[in-house]
Amino acid sequence: MSDIFSQTVIQLGATTITLGQALAFCAVAFLCLSVAMIVTLLRFSRARAIAVSEAAENARDAEARMVEILRSQAEMQGRMGAIAEVFGTRQAELTQSISQRLDAMSGRLGQTISEQTRATHENLSRLQERLATIDSAQGNIQALAGQVVQLQAILSNKQTRGAFGQSRMEAIVADGLPMGTYEFQATLSNGNRPDCLVRMPNDAPSLVIDAKFPLEAWNAIRAAETPEAQKAAAQAFRRDVEIHIRDIAGKYFIQGETQDTAFMFVPSESVFAEIHENFEALVQRAHRSRIVIVSPSLLMLSIQVIQAILKDARMREQAHVIQGEVIRLMEDVTRLDERVRRLQTHFGQATRDIDEILVSASKVTKRGQKIEALELSSNAGQTAASADEAVTAPAATSRTGQLRLRIVEDAD
Structure with a gap:
């Protein structure tokens, strides 16, 4: 046995391990392993006991928590029931309120729609009326356009254009002056016939109004497209107007028969303004020739001034008649004053008589009071x-x- 135990089992370099040593080592190792296992088992059992106790405690806690959770769940269910009931009630109220509001909104919406419909119908009717008015106005504009075309056709002819200026001047004079104070196409002592002759009061010379204004060169100025053509037309217009001014001064100024001033009638306000703005030399030439260029508005104003002069002259002519009427009126006023004074005397005497009657009546009253005693x-x-x-x-x-x-x- 000793030989067996002394046999070499492992040779590690210089170290030799025998079987006895290996068995002893194995026994020691087994013993250590057993001790370690026992210790481990003890520890495991202790840990298991601790885990069991912890598990039991956790179970108790879990059970308590479960009870608490169940109680909370019961309370939650009660509260959820109450909330559900409240929500049901609120939902019913909300549904009713929404229904009422929807009904009211529907009513208002229907009323608004009906009002809007009625307003729309009214607006459409007014629009139709306005469209009818616009159609009528358009018809009038078309008729006016036709008249303007006719007027343009009239003005395109020299004779008809002269007749237009003559008729406009005659209308202004006839509207502003009484009959007998003017005469159209009257013949002067030299054989010339002015367009209008205004009879001035107090045997004063008559006033001449000429309406034959040359518009051909003016229309040429308006129709000119180039500066050269416009300049030539302006020169022709200036020349024609100067010739017309000389003709008026030579034909219608007669000593003792006509005024030393004459009117040259321009039948257009725009032409009148253009002459004073761009042809100042013509205006100065007319002033030096004692010829006044008048537009329709200025002629109307001049006619009103002449009317005032004629009225003043008639008043002066009737001054003696007015004076006689005033004298007779003063005589009537004097007689009225005398009669009023006599009536005042009668009233004074009647007042004194009434005072005496009142004194006698007072005495009679006092006598009667004494007779009562x-x-x-x-x-x-x-x-x-x-x-x-x-x-x-x-x-x-x-x-x-x-x-x-x-x-x-x-x-x-």
Whole structure:
């Protein structure tokens, strides 16, 4: 056995391990392993006991928590039931409120829609009326356009254009002056015939108005497209107007028969403004020739001034008649004053008579008040007692002696 135990089992370099040593080592190792296992088992059992106790405690905690959770769940269920009931009630109220509001909104919406429909119908009707008015106005504009075309056709002819200016001037004069104070196409002593002759008052010379204004060169200025053509047309217009001014001054200025000033009528306000703006030399030439260029508005104003002069002249002519009427009016006023004074005297006398009547009536009233103080006596003793009074005051006695009237004289 010792040989067996002494046999070499492992040779590790210089170290030799025998079987006995290996078995001893294995026994020691087994013992250590057993001790380690025992220790491990003890530790495991202790840990298991601890785990079991912890598990039991956790179970108790879990059970308590479960109870708490169940209680909380019951409370939650109660609260959820209450909340559900409240929510149901609120939902019903909300549904009812929403229904009411929807009904009210539907009613208002229907009313609004009906009002909007009615307003739309009214607007459409008014729009149709306005469209009808616009159609009528368009028809009038078309008719006016036709008239403008006709007027343009009239103005395109020199003779008709002259007749247009003549008719416009005649309309202004006839509207502003009374009949007999003007004459159209009158013949002067030199044989010339002005377009209008205004009779001035107090045998003053007549005023000449000429309406034959040259518009051909003016229309050429408006129709010119190039500066050269416009300049040539302006020169032609200036030349024609100067010739017309000389013709008026040479034909219509007659000493003692016509005024030394004449009117040259321009039938357009725009032409009149253009002349004063761009042809100042023509205006100065006309002034030097004692010719006044007038537009329709200026001619109307001049006619009004002449009308005022004629009215003043008629007033002066009738001054003696007015003076006679004023004298007769003053005579009537004097007679009226005398009669009023006599009436005032009568009223004064009547007032004095009424005052005297009132004084007499006052005295009569006082007498009547004194008469009311009558004394009736039935015995002679009273008569004897009043005898002394009868001596100093007159008395009136009845035939029977029973009535005695005492009269007291008034200081008046």
